[in-house]
């Protein structure tokens with residue numbers, strides 16, 4: 001990937017460049033992940049200056065042909081969607097529902113109740129992204145952000161073995177970060193661009209992305225604060241997916257208690273904020289035994305449909321005999 005260094009951006013001197021590097025922003029493209037207000041806060045500078053820096057970075061990148069024109073023809077958009085790459089889930093049924101698997105350049109949300117398979121799916125994807133393109137992977141590595149202490153190396157070993165991959169090597173190619181709270185999660189998300197570039201990453205899985213916000217911002221009084229933070233986080237993820245062409249997968253729970261945010265038990269947490277920022281939403285529900293049903297929710301691209309898959313020791317697979 002061609003890069004424009006921070007120092008080439010008019011308005012950025014040595015001191016600012018160093019400060020930005022410390023914040024995890026390593027090149028001009030990284031600046032486009034932030035709003036002027038956010039960048040001003042991070043640099044402890046005026047919003048006008050932050051705005052100018054972002055605009056200069058944008059213009060420079062455009063001049064060099066490293067970002068797209070804002071106005072494009074619709075056939076170009078179609079071509080862009082058709083250029084998306086996909087990571088197999090391990091189940092052909094589920095891949096077909098998703099038109100090939102989990103897409104790069106997009107944020108895919110899997111939500112559902114406990115035991116519906118969200119964590120197992122993230123584990124399978126973290127292995128499958130490593131497969132060659134012929135086998136349904138991207139031949140790239142994974143970043144796994146674990147907010148619920150449910151990442152399991154031994155599950156990775158099982159799934160890798162079932163795929164004929166060397167388990168040690170497979171584990172080595174998954175970079176895991178534990179996020180302790182929302183502040184930590186937001187800090188981790190700022191370092192994603194650097195980590196993605198340094199480690200040839202094709203998938204970023206965040207399990208669960210929404211639960212920490214739900215746990216920390218309780219009650220009506222905290223709601224707008226929570227939604228604001230969540231909004232920033234979600235849009236940062238979307239821009240990361242688009243700019244670095246990685247598949248971002250997030251998991252989310254369903255609402256349980258009837259109160260302002262938690263009404264319908266089949267609705268995901270986070271309200272409109274999450275709904276607007278994700279590219280694809282998939283609702284998972286339990287069926288008999290180890291079977292699960294996936295359903296695409298509100299997609300402009302996909303016809304409504306469902307897919308049945310199974311959770312096994314080998315990861316996510318198709319149900320036997322179907």
Ligand SMILES: Nc1ncnc2c1ncn2[C@@H]1O[C@H](COP(=O)(O)OP(=O)(O)OP(=O)(O)O)[C@@H](O)[C@H]1O
Nearest residue numbers: 112113114115116117118119120121253311312313
């Ligand atoms: N090694 C394994 N072999 C077969 N099935 C397994 C294995 N490990 C876990 N499972 C199954 O996976 C299911 C749990 O799925 P998972 O942990 O992905 O749920 P989840 O949607 O992440 O739930 P939560 O909301 O609690 O995080 C259980 O039904 C469990 O039996």
Ligand SMILES: [Mg+2]
Nearest residue numbers: 118119150207
């Ligand atoms: Mg889970």
